[in-house]
Amino acid sequence: MIISENINISNSLKINSCAKLYIQVSKKDDFVELYKYIKNKNLPYLIVGEGTNIVVPEAFNGIVIALDFNELFFDHDLRIVRAGASVNWHNFVCECIKNDIHGFENLSLIPGSVGAAPIQNIGAYGQEVSKLIKNVYCFDLNTGEFITLDNKSCHFSYRNSILKNNSLVVYSIDFKSDNNKLLNIEYESIKRYLDANRIDRKTLNLQSVSEIICSIRNSILPDPNIIPNAGSFFKNVIIDKNEINTSEFSIDDLIIWDVEDGMVKVGSARLIELIQNRLPKSNNVTIYSNHSLVLTTNAKASQGDVISYANEIMKTVKDVFNIKLEIEPIVIN
């Protein structure tokens, strides 16, 4: 375990943020020492992966915990892939594809680490990581114990799991590698891409589907290494259809998927698109031109700049549609 002081917290919004204490953990034995250290210091702590889904303050007066667990192991007999929390998610997906393991290809190019994937149950293009996870191996910073969560115990739901805002540090995950061999290409934007590019569905394989996903993502999402952002800043909203205020815009102006019993999922990107021109200008934060769910910064924004711009969006959406948006990334106090 390596302890450092006053270290910059790397984050994809490029908020200038400094942690009082920064601890790197690289083996299981370190966790017990870490547990004692945290109890002794009595300071707040923050577990970080690659920082692509956090909105950090200028100063974090606590302990940042970063992991260095990079194992990657394919057990073809047990039909599992074991990956350490620090493995980069996209590299992991590429390794699965090389090993002819289905199910991961639609999650290509999602930024971040393997360890963070179950936290908000990452998902894209009709797939969610919850469908691929067998066991999550954790250390509990509250009790000082190692625990293994099976899929059910993770309580996965849309962009959520029991691991969110929890005291559990994920250090390794077992993924299932026995998924059926079908490609998942029914998602609307994948179908549109195949048709527009006249791609014969029969020619598709894991690699080509992954490339298509990368191509779609690159056309609508900014690369956080070039334009600072944290991906979708708001979740889509599940709401009773009758509660939506249609006095200014009709239901047909919105993007809506039926869920059940009159409940619908409303695409938040379209809501923001429709009210975008009513928002006040911010010096350091803007809505990305190709995707209105993404807030970008000029690398000079503070946490306050980002949150107050998000609040303006939320207030306007609430006033116009009677829909309460929820911020997707984790806002650190």
Ligand SMILES: Cc1cc2nc3c(=O)[nH]c(=O)nc-3n(C[C@H](O)[C@H](O)[C@H](O)COP(=O)(O)OP(=O)(O)OC[C@H]3O[C@@H](n4cnc5c(N)ncnc54)[C@H](O)[C@@H]3O)c2cc1C
């Ligand atoms: C351009 C862009 C596109 C994106 N697209 C998608 C998308 O399509 N779908 C999607 O679901 N998300 C998307 N995201 C969000 C992001 O990629 C995911 O949330 C990712 O899982 C974050 O990984 P990270 O390692 O950067 O986590 P961080 O941002 O470092 O942390 C995120 C949260 O996880 C916790 N955490 C991190 N590692 C651990 C660990 N080992 N143990 C316990 N807790 C941990 C942190 O405390 C924090 O609460 C996108 C982000 C960007 C910038």
